[in-house]
Amino acid sequence: MSGQLLAFWALSFVILSGALYIVMTKNIMHAVFMHLLTMSMIAAVYGLLHADFMAAMQVLIYAGAVTAMVVFALMLTKSQSRPDGAGIAVDNQQRGASFLTAAGFLAVVIYVLVPQKWAVHEAAPVVKSDVAAMGAIIFKSYILPFEVISVILLAALIGVIVLARKED
Amino acid sequence: MAIALPFLIALALVIFVLSNIVFFMWAEFKISGRVADRFGPMETGRWHGWAQPLADILKFLNKEDIIPANADKLIFRVAPFVGFIPVVMVLAAIPYTNKIFVRDFDIAVFFVIALSSFTFVSMVMGGWASGNKYSLLGAFRAxxxxxxxxxxxxxxxxxxxxxxxxxxxxxxxxxxxxxNIVLQPIGFLVFMVAMQAELQRSPFDLAVAESELVAGYSVEYSGMRYAMFQLGEFFGLWALASMAVLLFLGGWHGPYLPGIVWFFIKFYGIFLFLAFSRVSVPRVRPDQLMDLGWKILLPSALVNIVITATLIVLVPHYQVPLAVSEFVILIAALYLMRRVLK
Known part of the structure; x- marks a missing residue:
């Protein structure tokens, strides 16, 4: 087993257990910090695949900005979790329905993914990550989807401002 | 030996940066002292108190590592490292001349920006985990x-x-x-202001504001963990001041002297600017901070991008028109701002 594969398995273990911890914990701040760890480890997987740009973006957006956003949301809402261990209730009346939904989704995922043949390479192909080429692809071949995304985001932004200013 | 070499280089680099940081600390003591019409430290080490930062570091090493009773123990312990380790990793991406560098990253600029965003997480972690109102306020300000x-x-x-x-x-x-400072004066100004906020230095030290929040997110920290926060700040200063030199001041370019000397002349120029602005501008209020960030810096940066992009695409030799238009807009904006603020 190559070192790369070993690192991949170690990272996968951390990512999966971190993701499980996020949904299982009762302390929402712990979930936020574990989210940060999990996202950083996913960035490490990108680094392992020589996708340096993706790794940096992953850290900047998911580990940095999204964590900041979640912290802000917690700051603005009345969060009940405190460092002394008091948690919030994460249970409600919808147990049966949510179990059925999750089990159904799992069944679909298994049905789709298990018959596939997955090619496992011992080592990742060494491709130099080319930011200039990526930029050229995004801003030349895929300029229309890119602009559509920006318009949708702008619409969302304006919508939020309109909703937030409703009281005037 | 061949395997040990990268580690030795890394060790040498960190020791070099650390010795510079010790000098930063002493220089800041002296500058803030002189500005306030004092001498600053004079006793430790006989000559103008040169050993004062070393004595401070020894004091931190000897202090007890106190963990408050109602703190979240694990997160409290981990928080200083979350901020410190990424900032030290940034050193790998910074070149000093075109011969002296650790690694030429394809995406070095992104690498530095991405890793420096961990500072804020460590502050929020530390401030929240301390279980102290002042820490929490500091964390959210940060x-x-x-x-x-x-x-x-x-x-x-x-x-x-x-x-x-x-x-x-x-x-x-x-x-x-x-x-690039000639072609991007607006960008340079925005960078210099945002950099000081990013480093949590006065006039933007709201998160540690000693006179309001005791010491913000770091109230409950003592000993080595507190020193980690401080050291992380200085490593961040090293990284961002180097970025300012490399991005805007032509890096190691300069006449007569070797490149490495030019780099550090410019670097210490930026450091002096930071040291003086720290002692000469009063701390801003949180609302002023938000106004400055969202209403002045962000639009200025966007205007800068629009001008630059338009001229690059439309004009073949864009250097002179770019420099002229940026300077005209900058001076007009500063003049208007003065009129409005009067």
Missing amino acids: AGMLLSYELPLGLAIAGVVMLSATLSLIGIVQQQTVW
């Missing part, structure tokens, strides 16, 4: 501030990246026949 200043910082850099069409710091310096 979060709000870094969120609003990361954006102008990144956008100010975007102008430079568009001019040089590369994200490699060595590539950016090699492109600068004319220093």
Whole structure:
């Protein structure tokens, strides 16, 4: 087993257990910090695949900005979790329905993914990550989807401002 | 031996940066002393108190590591490292000349920006886990501030990246026949202001504001863990001041002297600017901070990007028109701002 594969398995273990911890914990701040760890480890997987740009973006957006956003949301809402261990209730009346939904989704995922043949390479192909080429692809071949995304985001932004200013 | 060499280089680099940081600390004591009409430290080590930072570090090493009773123990312990380790990793991406560098990253600019966003997480972690109202207030101030200043910082850099069409710091310096400060004066100003906010230095030290929040997110920290926060700040200063030199001041370019000397002349110029602005400008209020970030810095950075992009695309030899239009807009904006603020 190559070192790369070993690192991949170690990272996968951390990512999966971190993701499980996020949904299982009762302390929402712990979930936020574990989210940060999990996202950083996913960035490490990108680094392992020589996708340096993706790794940096992953850290900047998911580990940095999204964590900041979640912290802000917690700051603005009345969060009940405190460092002394008091948690919030994460249970409600919808147990049966949510179990059925999750089990159904799992069944679909298994049905789709298990018959596939997955090619496992011992080592990742060494491709130099080319930011200039990526930029050229995004801003030349895929300029229309890119602009559509920006318009949708702008619409969302304006919508939020309109909703937030409703009281005037 | 061949395997040990990278580690030895890394060790040498960290020791070099640390010795510079010790000098920073002493220089800041002295500068803030002189500005306040004092001498600053004079006793330790006989000659102008040169050993004062070393004595401070020894004191931190000897202090008890106190963990408050109602703190979240694990997160409290981990928080200083979350901020410190990424900032030290940034050193790997910073070139000092085109010969002296650790690694020429393809995406060095992004690497530095991405890793420096961990500082805020460590502050929020430390402040929240302390279980103290003042710490929590400091943590949330830090979060709000870094969120609003990361954006102008990144956008100010975007102008430079568009001019040089590369994200490699060595590539950016090699492109600068004319220093980027001439072509991007607006970007440089935005970068310098946002940088001070990013480093949590006065006048933007709201998160640690000693006179309001005791010491903000670091109230409950003592000993080595407190020192980690402080050291992390100085490593961040090293990283961002180097970025300012590399992105805007032409890096190691300069006449007569060797490149490494030019780099450190410019670097210490930026350091002096930071040291003086720390002692000469009063701390801003949180609302003033948000106004400055969202209403002045962010629009300025966007205007900078629009001008730069338009001229690059439309004009074949864009250097002179770009420099002229940026300076005209900058002076007009400063004049208007003075009129409005009167």
